[in-house]
Amino acid sequence: MIKMVNNWTNIIQYSLFPTSCIFCAKKAERLIDLCGACQNGLLTLDVQCIYCAQPLEIRTTEQQICGRCQKVPRAFDKVYAPYLHQGEIRYLINQLKFEKAYKNSKLLGLLLADFLLSKKAPLPDCIIPVPLHTERYRQRGYNQTLEIAKVISKELSIPIEHKICLRTQNTPHQISLSLKQRHQNIRGAFSVKQAITADHIAILDDVMTTGATANELAKTLKAAGAKKVDIWVCARA
Ligand SMILES: [Zn+2]
Ligand SMILES: [Zn+2]
Structure with a gap:
């Protein structure tokens, strides 16, 4: 914007x-x-699950719910994702995460802020970027989700809370794991330092794949007092 x-x-x-x-x-x-x-x-997300934004193939006039959301209750409320995790967007995110292309955070943040406004997403009391474990932070030098969150915070005038929540387990990369393994791998990975006073929180992440990370963090935040937790991501796999 x-x-x-x-x-x-x-x-x-x-x-x-x-x-x-x-x-x-x-x-x-x-x-x-x-x-x-x-x-x-850029490849936008078209037909998608109304809760977790998983891309779906069947196009009907009815609102769609993916198989997983039908089976398993999710800890988060709704996922907002403008793009598919493919092509140029995937390239921008990978460069930001693995090649120190720090400036991509601004572009990704502006695109996501534009999308949230166009969708009239209900604005939360604060944004919590998915925390990195300190060891991963030291390797990378910055937390890419915090950098994207800074841009959105400025554009939408929403504060960031990045100190109340910690990643206490340095979980291995999830890429090679199955859906079940990803959920097991991430269990108990986050902790909250104090009771949450914000009713509505948006968790910010760069990509959502199975949703295991977002779900675990949402669960942790709700257990600490949050009532509504949305997920904002740049891309959905
Ligand atoms: Zn161009
Ligand atoms: Zn779903």
């Missing part, structure tokens, strides 16, 4: 350093590192 009113710093910055598209190097039309054509080419 671009706030054009009273945004002189950005306007001055833009005329001095016009942004160019991260993919095709064409001059960007807005104050984000993306041109209109490349933005239109």
